[in-house]
Amino acid sequence: MAKPLQVEVYNPNGKYRVVSTKPMPGTRWINLLIEQDCRLEICTQKKTILSVEDIISLIGDKCDGVIGQLTEDWGEKLFSALSRAGGKAFSNMAVGYNNVDVNAANKYGVAVGNTPGVLTETTAELAASLSLSAARRIVEADEFMRAGLYDGWLPHLFVGNLLKGQTVGVIGAGRIGSAYARMMVEGFKMNLIYYDLYQSTRLEKFVTAYGQFLKANGEQPVTWKRASTMDEVLREADVISLHPVLDKTTYHLVNKERLAMMKKEAILINCSRGPVIDEVALVEHLKANPMFRVGLDVFEDEPYMKPGLGEMKNAIVVPHIASASKWTREGMATLAALNVLGKIKGYPIWSDPNRVEPFLNENAPPPAACPSIVNSKALGLPVSKL
Numbered sequence: 001m002a003k004p005l006q007v008e009v010y011n012p013n014g015k016y017r018v019v020s021t022k023p024m025p026g027t028r029w030i031n032l033l034i035e036q037d038c039r040l041e042i043c044t045q046k047k048t049i050l051s052v053e054d055i056i057s058l059i060g061d062k063c064d065g066v067i068g069q070l071t072e073d074w075g076e077k078l079f080s081a082l083s084r085a086g087g088k089a090f091s092n093m094a095v096g097y098n099n100v101d102v103n104a105a106n107k108y109g110v111a112v113g114n115t116p117g118v119l120t121e122t123t124a125e126l127a128a129s130l131s132l133s134a135a136r137r138i139v140e141a142d143e144f145m146r147a148g149l150y151d152g153w154l155p156h157l158f159v160g161n162l163l164k165g166q167t168v169g170v171i172g173a174g175r176i177g178s179a180y181a182r183m184m185v186e187g188f189k190m191n192l193i194y195y196d197l198y199q200s201t202r203l204e205k206f207v208t209a210y211g212q213f214l215k216a217n218g219e220q221p222v223t224w225k226r227a228s229t230m231d232e233v234l235r236e237a238d239v240i241s242l243h244p245v246l247d248k249t250t251y252h253l254v255n256k257e258r259l260a261m262m263k264k265e266a267i268l269i270n271c272s273r274g275p276v277i278d279e280v281a282l283v284e285h286l287k288a289n290p291m292f293r294v295g296l297d298v299f300e301d302e303p304y305m306k307p308g309l310g311e312m313k314n315a316i317v318v319p320h321i322a323s324a325s326k327w328t329r330e331g332m333a334t335l336a337a338l339n340v341l342g343k344i345k346g347y348p349i350w351s352d353p354n355r356v357e358p359f360l361n362e363n364a365p366p367p368a369a370c371p372s373i374v375n376s377k378a379l380g381l382p383v384s385k386l
């Protein structure tokens with residue numbers, strides 16, 4: 001028999017058994033669970049990505065709920081194991097849940113939570129950082145400096161792109177895409193073109209109002225346009241940032257043909273999910289177009305990069321850190337724990353997953369609701385009146 005995974009146990013006599021597959025930042029989430037009579041078991045095994053078998057062993061014979069990670073494969077096997085153990089709730093510590101087979105969860109009556117809202121600005125800030133770093137070639141310049149190659153100012157040294165007055169393109173203007181768009185428009189006075197299945201009226205109103213403000217101050221106003229196709233964004237924008245969910249419709253959304261539509265000196269940013277870009281085609285495109293630059297937080301075969309990507313000077317690569325601010329990660333842990341706790345306690349579902357602030361206020365008890373359950377309708381769960 002395989003050796004059991006290492007766990008740390010809090011409140012051993014708690015009535016409800018909750019498992020967290022990883023230690024998570026902060027302590028509030030731990031306290032919230034143990035104050036509500038949960039025995040919490042946190043897997044502390046030194047193994048970055050747990051297998052399905054590892055998680056089945058953590059679930060064991062009795063488990064009321066699990067807090068898991070986006071690196072885990074939550075499908076039929078795990079939901080059936082959780083259901084057999086009496087579990088009714090699982091929450092990803094992430095807003096994206098492409099690692100979860102929601103139909104399988106529905107089949108076993110397991111509620112699936114995610115953590116929207118708390119990571120919107122943090123993720124958008126990283127997309128903005130990558131945009132700036134790519135435009136001004138910051139990583140290349142840093143490497144050059146550290147290599148001792150700088151021997152004096154030169155007119156052509158690391159010349160990049162001025163963002164002001166250029167066009168920023170956003171694909172997927174939901175919570176994060178809209179926050180990124182606002183940062184780039186307001187911060188750098190860029191014009192906006194976006195593509196989404198839905199109209200983002202709040203974003204449009206923001207850019208209109210900011211444009212009017214600039215005009216009233218004698219400056220060139222910024223503009224916005226909602227594109228009717230994604231290709232329009234790719235052709236027109238100078239900086240393009242990808243923020244859709246990953247599903248069948250967005251897999252390889254950016255492929256060889258679409259890369260060819262983009263401007264030769266365009267910048268492409270991906271802080272959504274790796275498979276939204278065909279990474280093999282991207283490597284070829286980067287090789288053929290040295291002035292084209294990318295900033296990537298996510299990768300098609302995470303944690304691996306496709307061959308050649310790591311050697312490309314025109315690529316900035318960071319290890320899926322877009323949501324990595326202390327406040328956000330602690331908030332994600334809190335929301336994930338409250339999703340599981342709320343379902344165990346029979347609480348209703350919070351009516352607006354875009355308005356999660358009441359759950360994050362450390363000076364007040366959280367509302368008696370599950371902050372965000374993605375399959376609440378399918379399971380017929382009641383909605384909170386709060």
Ligand SMILES: NC(=O)C1=CN([C@@H]2O[C@H](COP(=O)(O)OP(=O)(O)OC[C@H]3O[C@@H](n4cnc5c(N)ncnc54)[C@H](O)[C@@H]3O)[C@@H](O)[C@H]2O)C=CC1
Pocket residue numbers: 095096097116117119123171172173174175176177195196197198243244245246249250271272273297298320321322323
């Ligand atoms: N790199 C990281 O650390 C992080 C990555 N993410 C990723 O970002 C994604 C978006 O998060 P939110 O903005 O909170 O979600 P959201 O649901 O508010 O926004 C997603 C948007 O994508 C749009 N969309 C869906 N299919 C599309 C298509 N085929 N073409 C164009 N637009 C499409 C939707 O209409 C929606 O407006 C998450 O699902 C997750 O995968 C989120 C947080 C951190």
Ligand SMILES: O=C(O)C(=O)CO
Pocket residue numbers: 070093094095096097119320321322323324
């Ligand atoms: O929340 C998500 O979807 C993430 O990728 C976490 O950073």
